[in-house]
Amino acid sequence: MTLPPRTRRALVRLRRDILFLAAGAPLHLVVAPPLFWAAYLTGRTVAGTSSEAPVFLAAPLALLALAGYGLTEAQRWRFRALCGVDLPRLRLTQAKRQFGYNWLIGPLLGALELLLLALLSIGVAAALILVWIWLVPDEWRIAHHGYTTQATYVTVAGLAALTAVPPLAAGLVRLENLVGRAVLGVSRSDELARRVEDLTESRAGAVDAADAERRRIERDLHDGAQQRLVSLALNLGLAKATLTDLPPEARQAIDAAHREAKDAIEELNNLVRGLHPAVLDELGLDAALSGLAARAPLPVRLRVDLPPDLPQRASPAVEAVAYFVVSEALTNLAKHAPEATRADVTVTRLGGILRVVIADDGTGGADPSRGTGLKGLAQRVRSVDGTFRMSSPVGGPTMMSVELPCPM
Numbered sequence: 432m433t434l435p436p437r438t439r440r441a442l443v444r445l446r447r448d449i450l451f452l453a454a455g456a457p458l459h460l461v462v463a464p465p466l467f468w469a470a471y472l473t474g475r476t477v478a479g480t481s482s483e484a485p486v487f488l489a490a491p492l493a494l495l496a497l498a499g500y501g502l503t504e505a506q507r508w509r510f511r512a513l514c515g516v517d518l519p520r521l522r523l524t525q526a527k528r529q530f531g532y533n534w535l536i537g538p539l540l541g542a543l544e545l546l547l548l549a550l551l552s553i554g555v556a557a558a559l560i561l562v563w564i565w566l567v568p569d570e571w572r573i574a575h576h577g578y579t580t581q582a583t584y585v586t587v588a589g590l591a592a593l594t595a596v597p598p599l600a601a602g603l604v605r606l607e608n609l610v611g612r613a614v615l616g617v618s619r620s621d622e623l624a625r626r627v628e629d630l631t632e633s634r635a636g637a638v639d640a641a642d643a644e645r646r647r648i649e650r651d652l653h654d655g656a657q658q659r660l661v662s663l664a665l666n667l668g669l670a671k672a673t674l675t676d677l678p679p680e681a682r683q684a685i686d687a688a689h690r691e692a693k694d695a696i697e698e699l700n701n702l703v704r705g706l707h708p709a710v711l712d713e714l715g716l717d718a719a720l721s722g723l724a725a726r727a728p729l730p731v732r733l734r735v736d737l738p739p740d741l742p743q744r745a746s747p748a749v750e751a752v753a754y755f756v757v758s759e760a761l762t763n764l765a766k767h768a769p770e771a772t773r774a775d776v777t778v779t780r781l782g783g784i785l786r787v788v789i790a791d792d793g794t795g796g797a798d799p800s801r802g803t804g805l806k807g808l809a810q811r812v813r814s815v816d817g818t819f820r821m822s823s824p825v826g827g828p829t830m831m832s833v834e835l836p837c838p839m
Contacts, residue, residue, distance in 0.1 A: 459541025557589025768793030
């Protein structure tokens, strides 16, 4: 006989619920004897009727502590295998939640599970009472007249109990799922903290990937286009020096091409240095910033105070951001504050913070909200969890302060 699909689904669901509750009863009630024993010994200790109770009290408490983590893992398996609910693995710092579930909530749920399983067993036995009577000897049936009526009542009661089992089992399973998620699951604060960690890691990966891409572009430009332009400039210079019998128009064209090639090389050099200078990787931030200060169009007083006893340099991403900030600040200073006569660049590292301060004696008035350049600087700093501050009142001076995290 083939059952209707709806009936088959209901039976499968009922079987799953009964297995879930049957597996939970021993896990929930296994802590009951140690808890009872601990409560009994504690009472004797408080009453002063036993001097050895504290010694024996350590055994059930140690058993409960050791069982707490194992029971949590068993509950995780039960929820995952029988209900498809994947509870996270709790950390040792969340032991209070685990012990609260296994010691306090678990026994209460175990009692409800036992009651439901008892109702199921009694219902099955009562519904089959006529079968049990048929199995007994005939002498018993002859000696007990009217057993059929009583057995019918018991059968009806058993069938009523069995009818109540599916909704009660489904309700208890839903209750356990709610309690399990609430106590053994991830709380909202934990979920937010984990989300923040994931976002921080993904952002750090994006920053590192972008920095690696800039390095690749710098290497490709240096080894490819830059070398071709240098070769072109050399050939044009050689032609200008050796081909003296050319018409004046041709010599002017070669001379102009030679100047354009040299200008292109200079622009490409500036572009490469702005992307990621090789000296930053090879010699560090101090040497890279010294090169920037030497090429600046105005006097720059540079002070780099990096303690020599530090176990390691700042991360490449942080050093790249510090270099980019100084480079852009000096470029903007030369472009937008031609009246400035000097600039001061100070780089210090105190503990886990790399601090970069750029100051100049220009007329000020710089506003990060009005330009994309300063906004880009602030965004680049925030990409590594840094802070960006700027003070530029009208009339000057202007000071830019950047703090970048450098974990020890």
